[in-house]
Amino acid sequence: MTQEAYPITYGVLGLLAFAGPTSGYDLNQIFQTALASLWNVTHSQIYNELRRMEELGWVEMERFEQTNRPNKKIYRINENGREALRRWQATHPSSGLQMRDEVLLRFTFGSFADPRELAQTLREAIADHEARLAQYQENKNHIPSTPSSNTNEPDKYFVFMARFADIFEKGYLKWLREALAFVEGMIE
Amino acid sequence: MTQEAYPITYGVLGLLAFAGPTSGYDLNQIFQTALASLWNVTHSQIYNELRRMEELGWVEMERFEQTNRPNKKIYRINENGREALRRWQATHPSSGLQMRDEVLLRFTFGSFADPRELAQTLREAIADHEARLAQYQENKNHIPSTPSSNTNEPDKYFVFMARFADIFEKGYLKWLREALAFVEGMIE
DNA sequence: TATATCATGTAATCGGTTACATGATTAA
DNA sequence: TTAATCATGTAACCGATTACATGATATA
Numbered sequence: 403m404t405q406e407a408y409p410i411t412y413g414v415l416g417l418l419a420f421a422g423p424t425s426g427y428d429l430n431q432i433f434q435t436a437l438a439s440l441w442n443v444t445h446s447q448i449y450n451e452l453r454r455m456e457e458l459g460w461v462e463m464e465r466f467e468q469t470n471r472p473n474k475k476i477y478r479i480n481e482n483g484r485e486a487l488r489r490w491q492a493t494h495p496s497s498g499l500q501m502r503d504e505v506l507l508r509f510t511f512g513s514f515a516d517p518r519e520l521a522q523t524l525r526e527a528i529a530d531h532e533a534r535l536a537q538y539q540e541n542k543n544h545i546p547s548t549p550s551s552n553t554n555e556p557d558k559y560f561v562f563m564a565r566f567a568d569i570f571e572k573g574y575l576k577w578l579r580e581a582l583a584f585v586e587g588m589i590e
Numbered sequence: 591m592t593q594e595a596y597p598i599t600y601g602v603l604g605l606l607a608f609a610g611p612t613s614g615y616d617l618n619q620i621f622q623t624a625l626a627s628l629w630n631v632t633h634s635q636i637y638n639e640l641r642r643m644e645e646l647g648w649v650e651m652e653r654f655e656q657t658n659r660p661n662k663k664i665y666r667i668n669e670n671g672r673e674a675l676r677r678w679q680a681t682h683p684s685s686g687l688q689m690r691d692e693v694l695l696r697f698t699f700g701s702f703a704d705p706r707e708l709a710q711t712l713r714e715a716i717a718d719h720e721a722r723l724a725q726y727q728e729n730k731n732h733i734p735s736t737p738s739s740n741t742n743e744p745d746k747y748f749v750f751m752a753r754f755a756d757i758f759e760k761g762y763l764k765w766l767r768e769a770l771a772f773v774e775g776m777i778e
Numbered sequence: 779t780a781t782a783t784c785a786t787g788t789a790a791t792c793g794g795t796t797a798c799a800t801g802a803t804t805a806a
Numbered sequence: 807t808t809a810a811t812c813a814t815g816t817a818a819c820c821g822a823t824t825a826c827a828t829g830a831t832a833t834a
Contacts, residue, residue, distance in 0.1 A: 408821075409692045416699040427786055440694040444823055449787060470830060472786040484702070491703035495692040495711060498718055502688040504597045506628040506754060508679060511604040512747035513736045514672070515679035523683060530686055548701045559700035562772055566694060566765050573761040577754050584750055596793070615814055635794060637815060658802060660814040 407458065409497075412490050413441055414451040415460060415483055420546040420557070423464075423478040426452050435541045436560070439534070439567035452477050460486050509581060517588040524582040531578065535571040538564065595646065597685075600678050601629055602639040603648060603671055608734040608745070611652075611666040614640050623729050624748070627722070627755035640665050648674050697769060705776040712770040719766065723759040726752065 430445040455461045460483035464476050505527045512520050545556035618633040643649045648671035652664050693715045700708050733744035
């Protein structure tokens with residue numbers, strides 16, 4: 403683990419600023435509901451970033467012994483961490499949108515596929531993205547409030563970001579349904 | 591390089607089936623215009639996958655000496671390769687959509703940013719995505735025709751896939767413009 | 779009473795990126 | 807005439823994923 407930070411580092415750090423003292427396990431849950439629509443992570447990486455930030459001195463860690471559950475480590479952002487977040491926001495993005503989509507890739511080479519199989523792949527993708535959309539709409543009810551604000555209204559940036567997931571998934575689903583109709587037209 | 595194939599492997603293989611005998615350099619160009627909207631790659635990875643597929647026996651390689659340019663290797667898909675493409679199409683996707691977007695991540699934690707800086711980030715993102723959209727629309731004029739079809743009409747799956755990039759970028763731009771207006775409202 | 783799932787994390791691997799190389803044109 | 811960009815690839819590294827570990831509780 404080198405002494406450096408990456409976008410995902412700040413993603414975890416930002417959530418920690420919102421959530422207060424939290425374990426890696428819980429941060430992963432939060433990440434999956436709050437940010438999964440715009441940044442893929444695995445739970446392992448959350449732990450990686452927490453360790454990294456501890457080395458960087460951006461967070462404090464405290465161990466808690468538990469009997470019924472594995473022991474946990476609780477992380478808490480400190481002033482260095484908050485300062486790092488602000489510094490990050492003053493820099494330029496290091497890269498543009500990264501995307502990989504196996505369904506679209508398969509569709510593109512649909513000429514090599516049996517249309518029946520491809521149609522099935524598309525139906526599964528539709529179910530998948532419908533579930534995502536439902537999940538994102540459900541998540542809107544659990545948007546955290548801005549840290550250090552004494553209101554408990556949902557953070558306005560979070561709220562606005564949630565619209566992106568909505569627009570994106572609806573557009574995707576629209577395309578998928580049209581694509582399915584197209585592929586069904588190719589059968590036999 | 592292990593004896594295995596991944597989605598990106600089939601992406602390169604599929605393009606090779608469309609393009610006929612091609613060098614890694616040229617395949618990268620083709621990939622960037624044809625598939626960049628749905629799968630990120632670097633040119634290095636194209637070369638990696640070509641070597642991998644040669645080991646797998648899916649493609650044939652031939653060296654060409656050049657004087658004014660570095661020597662090149664020309665790759666050509668063989669029957670094993672075409673069979674591999676068809677087999678792949680008969681399997682289930684190994685993963686869903688993968689996405690990482692630093693602009694959205696920064697926006698989400700906009701509470702820690704100076705709105706002026708965030709607005710600037712959004713303006714640059716708008717310019718970036720406008721350029722992408724223009725690029726994708728230009729690309730529509732260069733869609734390859736289905737291999738082994740004796741027409742030279744653009745491949746129908748490629749054409750349909752191109753609509754996805756269109757829908758996606760337009761939706762993204764819509765959101766970005768709304769987000770910019772929102773952030774500008776937060777200034778001062 | 780198996781078998782998921784919860785809960786919590788570490789270790790090993792690898793897909794994908796960055797850095798390195800190199801000579802020929804083209805542009806400022 | 808200095809600096810990009812073209813053209814073509816290889817080698818090294820690392821961000822991110824998969825696999826491993828472990829005991830408790832809930833579920834079928």
